[in-house]
Amino acid sequence: MMTAEYLKYIWQYKNWTNFSWSSDQLLPLLGKARQAQGKILIKIKAMGAFLTDEAQAEILTEEAIKTSAIEGEVLNRDSVRSSVARHLGLSHAGLPRAERHIDGLVEILLDATRNYDKPLTVKRLQSWHAALFPTGYSGLNKIRAGKWRIKPMQVVSGVVGKEKVHYQAPPPENLDKEMKGFLVWWEKSKGTMEGFLRAAMAHFWFVTIHPFDDGNGRIARVLTDMALAQDEKLQMRFYSFSSQIMEERGDYYDILEKCSKGKSDITVWLSWFLGCLTRATGKSEMLIINVLAKADFWQRFSQTTMNERQRKVVNRLLDTGAGKFHGGLTTRKYVSLAKTSRATAFREISDLVDKKVLRQNTGKGRSVSYDLNWG
Numbered sequence: 001m002m003t004a005e006y007l008k009y010i011w012q013y014k015n016w017t018n019f020s021w022s023s024d025q026l027l028p029l030l031g032k033a034r035q036a037q038g039k040i041l042i043k044i045k046a047m048g049a050f051l052t053d054e055a056q057a058e059i060l061t062e063e064a065i066k067t068s069a070i071e072g073e074v075l076n077r078d079s080v081r082s083s084v085a086r087h088l089g090l091s092h093a094g095l096p097r098a099e100r101h102i103d104g105l106v107e108i109l110l111d112a113t114r115n116y117d118k119p120l121t122v123k124r125l126q127s128w129h130a131a132l133f134p135t136g137y138s139g140l141n142k143i144r145a146g147k148w149r150i151k152p153m154q155v156v157s158g159v160v161g162k163e164k165v166h167y168q169a170p171p172p173e174n175l176d177k178e179m180k181g182f183l184v185w186w187e188k189s190k191g192t193m194e195g196f197l198r199a200a201m202a203h204f205w206f207v208t209i210h211p212f213d214d215g216n217g218r219i220a221r222v223l224t225d226m227a228l229a230q231d232e233k234l235q236m237r238f239y240s241f242s243s244q245i246m247e248e249r250g251d252y253y254d255i256l257e258k259c260s261k262g263k264s265d266i267t268v269w270l271s272w273f274l275g276c277l278t279r280a281t282g283k284s285e286m287l288i289i290n291v292l293a294k295a296d297f298w299q300r301f302s303q304t305t306m307n308e309r310q311r312k313v314v315n316r317l318l319d320t321g322a323g324k325f326h327g328g329l330t331t332r333k334y335v336s337l338a339k340t341s342r343a344t345a346f347r348e349i350s351d352l353v354d355k356k357v358l359r360q361n362t363g364k365g366r367s368v369s370y371d372l373n374w375g
Contacts, residue, residue, distance in 0.1 A: 010260050011170045011208055017181060019201060021267040026197070029274040033196055036281040037232070043288055044238050053088060055291045056236045059284070060084045064105050067221050067242035070249055075102060077319075078312075095312070104131030105218070112222045113237055116229035120186050122179065125211075128222065132215045143213035148175045153210050155257075166257045169210035178209045195231025199224050200273035204266060207256060221245070238288075244280035252276075293374065294318045300375060304355050309338035310348050314357065317372045328361045328369025 010016050044052060064080045076096075083098035083106045085091060098106070108128045118124075130146030137143065144150065153169040170178055182205055189198050206220045221242050229235065245252050251272060259269040297318060306314065316337055317325055327333075334345040349370060352358040358370040 008261070009168060010262065010264060011174075011178075013263055016264055017185070017205065018264055019204075020265045021197075021270050022265075025267055026270055026274065029271055029278070030194070030196060033274045033278045033281075036278045040238055040281045040284050040288075041232070041234075043285065047288070047292070052236060052238075053090060054295060055238060055288060057081075057084050057088055057090055058287055058291055059237050059240050060088075060106065060109060062240045062287075063109060063225070063237065063242050064102070066240060066246040067218050068105065070221075070242060070246050070252075071215075071217055080106070081315075100134040101132065104134055107131055108219075108222055109225065109237075112226035113229045114235045116226050116235065120183060120223075120226070122183070125179075125219065128219055129212050129215055132218060138214040141214075148172070148179070148211050149213045151213070153213075155210075166253070167210075167260050169208070175209065175211050179211055182206065182209060190230060195227065196274060196277065197270060199227035199231065200270050201266070202227050203273070204256070204259065204269050208260060239281045239284035241277060241280050244276050244283065248276060248279075290318075290321055293322065296375060297372065301355075301357055304357060306352070306357070307348070309340055309344075310352060310357075313337050314352075314372065322374045323371065325371065328371055329358070330369050 044055065047055065061077070061081050061084050064084070065075050065077060068075050078095050079098045079102050082092045082095035083103050085095065086098075087106055087110055108131055111128070126146045126148075133143060133145040136145045150172050152171060154165050155167040155169075156163045156165050158164045182202075185205075186202065193201075203220045203224045206223055207216055210216045212219070224241055225237055228241070229237065255269055255272045259266050313329070313334055317329060329349070331342060331345045331349060334340075334349055335342055338345060338348070340348075349358065353360065353370065356373050359373045361369045361371055
């Protein structure tokens with residue numbers, strides 16, 4: 001048995017993309033994933049067109065934030081929401097203009113799902129990458145935005161001088177051949193392979209090749225969304241796979257690393273993927289409940305006049321959920337959220353109370369706080 005020191009990476013074996021797995025282990029997990037998917041799709045169909053737009057906006061916002069967070073990049077939620085709302089034709093009053101790279105990420109996520117039936121090509125993948133890095137920089141590092149990398153690629157952790165190499169990707173001279181093989185498989189497997197397994201395999205295959213200087217994980221997760229959209233034949237996503245990966249990020253990276261070393265049996269990865277997908281669809285039931293609550297709220301207050309600051313604060317409370325805004329809304333928190341003076345905050349809170357948008361929680365003096373009138 002080879003020691004870890006001499007263990008080959010999967011791509012160093014001949015015909016490494018002839019992946020294998022244990023059907024006996026996967027079938028029960030696949031059944032659970034399909035059952036969870038069926039439940040959520042039934043709920044979505046009962047929601048109506050307006051609610052599906054709102055649900056999609058919630059999912060898309062969450063997906064953009066979490067797929068970036070997995071890589072350590074923290075996006076401003078209001079900026080993401082602004083971009084999502086603008087792209088979906090929803091109200092974005094009171095929200096800031098999104099930065100270019102956030103707009104790019106939202107456009108990629110939408111392109112992958114709205115245009116899931118269009119061919120996946122080198123040009124399309126490279127345009128996605130260019131949209132992720134519109135300045136040509138990742139942080140302070142200049143990268144080849146929209147082009148395959150031309151340097152060796154290692155995934156490392158640890159401080160300088162004590163780095164641990166978790167993975168080494170195929171050399172740059174192999175990339176054209178490897179990506180051609182991947183894209184041919186992508187088209188041939190569409191409609192002929194079990195959809196969830198195909199999505200899992202596409203994710204693993206792409207991150208194994210690691211064709212770009214940066215952003216490979218994010219694009220792999222976009223490809224996962226695209227494969228799932230092809231499987232469901234839906235142009236909208238109603239569960240956020242990236243949100244669940246973020247919760248299980250340690251396992252995600254550990255299993256990818258484990259399967260990247262040794263031969264082509266990827267049962268461990270496929271098993272984890274199916275379990276994660278099942279948990280992701282389960283979580284979306286709570287999101288649908290929140291969307292319904294928001295829709296009910298705005299229906300009740302559709303004729304109520306609010307300025308942009310008030311609407312922004314109300315949206316933040318709606319996002320958090322009934323009774324979940326820690327400590328309730330106070331004047332001090334309103335000042336922070338709305339970026340206004342204490343006097344203005346007090347006046348605008350009082351106005352929302354008079355209009356019955358807000359209600360006062362129990363408590364007096366400095367402990368006075370408010371919550372939405374959820375109904």
